[in-house]
Amino acid sequence: xxxxxxxxxxIGAGHAGGTVAALLRQYGYQAxxxxxxxxxxAPYQRPPLSKAxxxxxxxxxxxxxxxxxxYAEAAITLVLGAKAIAIDRGTRxxxxxxxxxxxxxxxxxxxxxxxxxxxxxxxxxxxxxTLRSAADAESLKAxxxxxxxxxVIGGGYIGLEAAASALALGGGAVVIEREARILAxxxxxxxxxxxxDYHRARGVTFEVGAVVEELVGAGGHVTGVRxxxxxxxxxxxxxxxxxxxxxEEIAKDAGLDCDGGIVVDEHARTADPAVFAIGDVTKRxxxxxxxxxxxxxxxxxxxxxxxxxxxxTERPAPAPEVTWNWSDQYDLKxxxxxxxxxxxxxxxxxxxxxxxxxxxxxKGDVIQxxxxxxAPAEFMAGRRLIGEKRPISRERLADSAISMKEVAA
Amino acid sequence: xxxxxxxxxxxxxxxxxxxxxLSVMExxxxxxxxxxxxxxxxxxxCATCHVYVDEAWADKTGAKSAMEESMLDFAExxxxxxxxxxxxxVTEALDGLIVRMPESQH
Numbered sequence: 001x002x003x004x005x006x007x008x009x010x011i012g013a014g015h016a017g018g019t020v021a022a023l024l025r026q027y028g029y030q031a032x033x034x035x036x037x038x039x040x041x042a043p044y045q046r047p048p049l050s051k052a053x054x055x056x057x058x059x060x061x062x063x064x065x066x067x068x069x070x071y072a073e074a075a076i077t078l079v080l081g082a083k084a085i086a087i088d089r090g091t092r093x094x095x096x097x098x099x100x101x102x103x104x105x106x107x108x109x110x111x112x113x114x115x116x117x118x119x120x121x122x123x124x125x126x127x128x129x130t131l132r133s134a135a136d137a138e139s140l141k142a143x144x145x146x147x148x149x150x151x152v153i154g155g156g157y158i159g160l161e162a163a164a165s166a167l168a169l170g171g172g173a174v175v176i177e178r179e180a181r182i183l184a185x186x187x188x189x190x191x192x193x194x195x196x197d198y199h200r201a202r203g204v205t206f207e208v209g210a211v212v213e214e215l216v217g218a219g220g221h222v223t224g225v226r227x228x229x230x231x232x233x234x235x236x237x238x239x240x241x242x243x244x245x246x247x248e249e250i251a252k253d254a255g256l257d258c259d260g261g262i263v264v265d266e267h268a269r270t271a272d273p274a275v276f277a278i279g280d281v282t283k284r285x286x287x288x289x290x291x292x293x294x295x296x297x298x299x300x301x302x303x304x305x306x307x308x309x310x311x312x313t314e315r316p317a318p319a320p321e322v323t324w325n326w327s328d329q330y331d332l333k334x335x336x337x338x339x340x341x342x343x344x345x346x347x348x349x350x351x352x353x354x355x356x357x358x359x360x361x362x363k364g365d366v367i368q369x370x371x372x373x374x375a376p377a378e379f380m381a382g383r384r385l386i387g388e389k390r391p392i393s394r395e396r397l398a399d400s401a402i403s404m405k406e407v408a409a
Numbered sequence: 410x411x412x413x414x415x416x417x418x419x420x421x422x423x424x425x426x427x428x429x430x431l432s433v434m435e436x437x438x439x440x441x442x443x444x445x446x447x448x449x450x451x452x453x454x455c456a457t458c459h460v461y462v463d464e465a466w467a468d469k470t471g472a473k474s475a476m477e478e479s480m481l482d483f484a485e486x487x488x489x490x491x492x493x494x495x496x497x498x499v500t501e502a503l504d505g506l507i508v509r510m511p512e513s514q515h
Contacts, residue, residue: 022441025441026441026443045450047449047450047452048450062435065438066438066439066441067439070439070440070441074441298448298449298450299448299449299455302446302448318515319515321515324455326449326452326454326455328452333452333453333454333476335454376453376476376479376480377479377482377483380456380479380480380482380483380484381483383483384483404482404483405482405483408483
């Protein structure tokens with residue numbers, strides 16, 4: 001007599017975890033699926049939390065990846081508000097903090113990343129926030145509005161999107177960045193300068209090359225950010241957006257290889273054939289670049305969800321994708337594809353002053369990455385050319401009188 | 410509610426009652442219909458919710474924005490009735506709409 005299958009256990013009910021559960025059912029997987037989430041909510045989309053949701057343009061229902069009724073209909077067991085604390089790979093058991101245990105045939109770790117916090121005096125004052133979860137976003141939203149000034153520590157996407165949302169809600173925002181320019185880790189100088197100017201023209205102020213020494217407060221609530229040198233930037237709330245380390249500890253404790261992310265192969269599988277990892281928590285090979293990266297994006301979460309679901313249901317692996325992401329700020333749609341890794345040249349196509357342009361990063365005549373502002377054709381064509389690794393003419397690419405269709409032809 | 414029929418590339422049909430106000434993409438994703446990926450969740454940023462609108466319905470689904478047009482220009486297997494389903498809002502007038510899915514969104 002065959003043993004009843006334990007099925008698949010998924011740790012982490014974010015975009016990656018929720019998607020892989022649904023895909024397994026789409027692909028005909030029949031065994032039990034259990035999805036464990038430490039938040040009280042069923043899987044939802046995080047990107048709108050700093051964009052449309054924060055500005056009140058979309059409601060909680062539309063954040064949900066699937067309607068609440070979906071999980072019962074698809075026979076996916078949701079275990080919410082629960083934390084997985086240990087994995088025993090020998091017996092294939094996951095331990096939860098409330099004492100429960102779950103056995104698995106396949107395990108998928110989709111624990112994501114957590115907002116990095118500041119270890120500084122005053123960091124525990126009320127009004128000092130990070131933004132990762134829907135609950136974080138509720139707290140932040142309550143601090144925004146007319147007459148309220150938000151200080152953002154960290155000039156990355158999250159911080160800039162939150163600043164734009166703060167202004168849209170009638171308040172003010174100041175962005176404090178340690179590096180000499182905003183978006184220093186993720187974008188080229190032209191893109192940084194463009195976003196800096198665009199935000200400044202709409203009322204955001206910037207403090208770049210600024211080191212934060214202390215958060216100051218009154219009555220237990222934050223009232224300002226003190227910089228090295230003593231100057232205090234007054235504010236009503238502080239959002240810390242300085243990156244997100246991976247939640248890899250549970251994998252590390254289980255003896256799985258971690259290197260700034262859980263190490264997986266091109267099928268999202270760890271060295272243990274029964275254990276997969278997907279999404280922000282992984283360090284994964286990108287065949288296009290011949291190197292491994294930890295990517296933090298929805299597109300990456302979904303691609304790896306497809307890889308894991310295909311591997312578990314023994315379907316052919318999906319074709320490798322070109323990694324991409326996007327950001328919405330004011331009326332700007334910023335889309336980027338590929339990784340500016342191992343590049344020797346970049347060029348601007350279009351009109352920066354008209355807020356419609358793209359920056360292409362090349363190695364020789366091959367496009368490795370594209371950053372596009374209100375330039376969907378450049379983004380889409382660039383993404384395709386990156387995947388094809390096909391050489392193009394730099395002169396024609398830089399000439400916006402020649403359409404992207406002709407450039408790519 | 411409006412009835413929307415989603416036809417997978419392999420011919421499998423899914424007739425779904427979609428709430429007016431949602432997009433055709435949301436109607437598919439919320440019901441776990443295979444073939445519409447919608448990686449960006451409806452931000453018109455990814456072109457992974459590509460559908461072919463049935464000829465009879467092509468006029469009723471409205472005009473494409475410049476953004477959508479540009480995104481579609483570089484999607485795979487584009488046809489004259491191609492749309493990004495995140496950009497089609499479901500209305501009472503679309504009761505009976507039929508959309509077909511391409512072979513792949515990627």
